Amino acid sequence: MTQQTHRIVILGGGFGGLYTALRLSQLPWESTQKPEIVLVDQSDRFLFSPLLYELLTGELQSWEIAPPFAELLQNTGVRFCQAVVAGIDIDQQRVDLQNGTELPYDRLVLALGGETPLDLVSGATDYAYPFRTIADAYRLEERLRALEESDADKIRVAIVGAGYSGVELACKLADRLGERGRFRLIEVTDQILRTSPEFNREAAKKALESRGVFIDLETNIESIGKDTISLEYKNQVDTIPVDLVIWTVGTRVSLVVKSLSLKHNQRGQITTTQTLQVLDHPEIFALGDLADCVDAQGQQIPATAQAAFQQADYTAWNIWASLTNRPLLPFQYQKLGEMLSLGIDNATLTGLGIKLDGSFAYLARRLAYLYRLPTLDHQLRVGFNWLVRPIIETLSR
Numbered sequence: 001m002t003q004q005t006h007r008i009v010i011l012g013g014g015f016g017g018l019y020t021a022l023r024l025s026q027l028p029w030e031s032t033q034k035p036e037i038v039l040v041d042q043s044d045r046f047l048f049s050p051l052l053y054e055l056l057t058g059e060l061q062s063w064e065i066a067p068p069f070a071e072l073l074q075n076t077g078v079r080f081c082q083a084v085v086a087g088i089d090i091d092q093q094r095v096d097l098q099n100g101t102e103l104p105y106d107r108l109v110l111a112l113g114g115e116t117p118l119d120l121v122s123g124a125t126d127y128a129y130p131f132r133t134i135a136d137a138y139r140l141e142e143r144l145r146a147l148e149e150s151d152a153d154k155i156r157v158a159i160v161g162a163g164y165s166g167v168e169l170a171c172k173l174a175d176r177l178g179e180r181g182r183f184r185l186i187e188v189t190d191q192i193l194r195t196s197p198e199f200n201r202e203a204a205k206k207a208l209e210s211r212g213v214f215i216d217l218e219t220n221i222e223s224i225g226k227d228t229i230s231l232e233y234k235n236q237v238d239t240i241p242v243d244l245v246i247w248t249v250g251t252r253v254s255l256v257v258k259s260l261s262l263k264h265n266q267r268g269q270i271t272t273t274q275t276l277q278v279l280d281h282p283e284i285f286a287l288g289d290l291a292d293c294v295d296a297q298g299q300q301i302p303a304t305a306q307a308a309f310q311q312a313d314y315t316a317w318n319i320w321a322s323l324t325n326r327p328l329l330p331f332q333y334q335k336l337g338e339m340l341s342l343g344i345d346n347a348t349l350t351g352l353g354i355k356l357d358g359s360f361a362y363l364a365r366r367l368a369y370l371y372r373l374p375t376l377d378h379q380l381r382v383g384f385n386w387l388v389r390p391i392i393e394t395l396s397r
């Protein structure tokens with residue numbers, strides 16, 4: 001009797017979904033058990049978001065940080081399907097795509113990440129620039145170019161949120177705009193990088209100060225206009241002129257995830273067990289930014305690439321185990337530390353007993369991310385380019 005082939009459908013090809021697909025394809029399936037693996041994403045390419053800032057400074061190119069899925073999944077047996085997920089019928093075990101395709105599944109992986117909420121403040125949807133996707137980076141690049149080509153003496157930029165993205169963007173863009181840039185970094189709490197280790201926070205403060213970035217703490221955004229931003233500090237509203245507002249605050253799950261009749265936390269994330277399965281639905285796994293997960297040591301898992309990447313390994317293993325009658329493993333998160341870019345040729349890192357800033361940290365961060373890029377083939381192509389590019393640039397001067 002021939003066994004029926006199981007189908008694993010993975011929704012979202014980011015840090016959670018793509019790395020789960022790649023890992024699943026490497027596991028030791030017996031030929032009779034080999035499942036069909038389908039990866040669905042609305043985009044045709046993966047995005048290595050920790051390096052997205054480098055597109056704006058020209059330090060890196062799109063192909064390096066956003067390789068096409070078709071290239072990454074070559075020879076893996078994983079089928080890629082470019083489509084928007086429109087709905088999931090949990091009872092029928094079926095995914096509905098916006099193009100009309102229906103995808104029945106035996107195992108489902110939810111890895112659709114999050115979205116930047118722009119509707120928190122009046123005018124933000126119309127006038128603020130989010131910074132999460134490659135399309136966001138291209139749109140911001142276009143605006144920056146227009147401003148650089150204008151005859152304005154100064155370019156006034158307001159960045160909302162002094163978390164990682166806000167601080168990293170402020171430093172990179174200050175380096176790009178040089179003397180013409182005027183930056184304000186606006187933060188609602190009383191300090192920047194609230195959750196970071198002291199060493200990284202201090203390094204960031206120094207980097208921002210040396211670039212002349214003005215920091216507004218304990219400040220709310222009242223509204224954003226076409227070329228103004230209204231800031232509220234100690235109950236007083238001050239409206240200032242700006243050329244560009246970048247919004248980096250908040251993450252929320254998409255509507256398609258929110259509408260699922262599964263257990264969600266207050267932020268809309270889906271609650272999982274330690275084995276990364278969805279409560280009452282052992283056939284569904286959830287990971288990355290959309291999952292609310294506490295690991296085997298009781299640690300609440302942060303919404304970071306580092307966490308999603310580690311969860312992908314366990315998700316793949318546990319799917320394999322569930323289809324081959326083996327015990328599933330509880331997720332164990334290892335906090336490896338934190339790295340931040342602080343401008344061109346500058347970074348800071350704290351982790352694994354090491355504290356480093358300046359150009360050594362910049363190099364270490366680059367190498368760590370090179371190692372984390374998906375597939376050995378892509379790592380080699382990018383690594384080779386990083387070695388050869390400076391030589392070509394020197395020769396062509």
Ligand SMILES: Cc1cc2nc3c(=O)[nH]c(=O)nc-3n(C[C@H](O)[C@H](O)[C@H](O)COP(=O)(O)OP(=O)(O)OC[C@H]3O[C@@H](n4cnc5c(N)ncnc54)[C@H](O)[C@@H]3O)c2cc1C
Pocket residue numbers: 011012013014015016017040041042043046047049050051052053083084085086111112113114131132133164165254256287288289290303304305306307308339
């Ligand atoms: C600018 C920036 C810098 C960052 N830097 C760091 C860092 O230095 N270190 C760190 O650890 N983390 C960092 N993060 C956070 C990190 O990127 C996320 O935590 C991580 O990407 C989460 O992985 P994920 O798989 O849950 O979601 P994602 O990687 O966001 O992947 C989700 C995927 O789902 C797809 N998708 C969404 N909705 C649909 C739909 N309806 N239909 C089809 N496809 C859909 C998207 O196209 C996307 O490919 C950064 C994030 C940003 C935005």
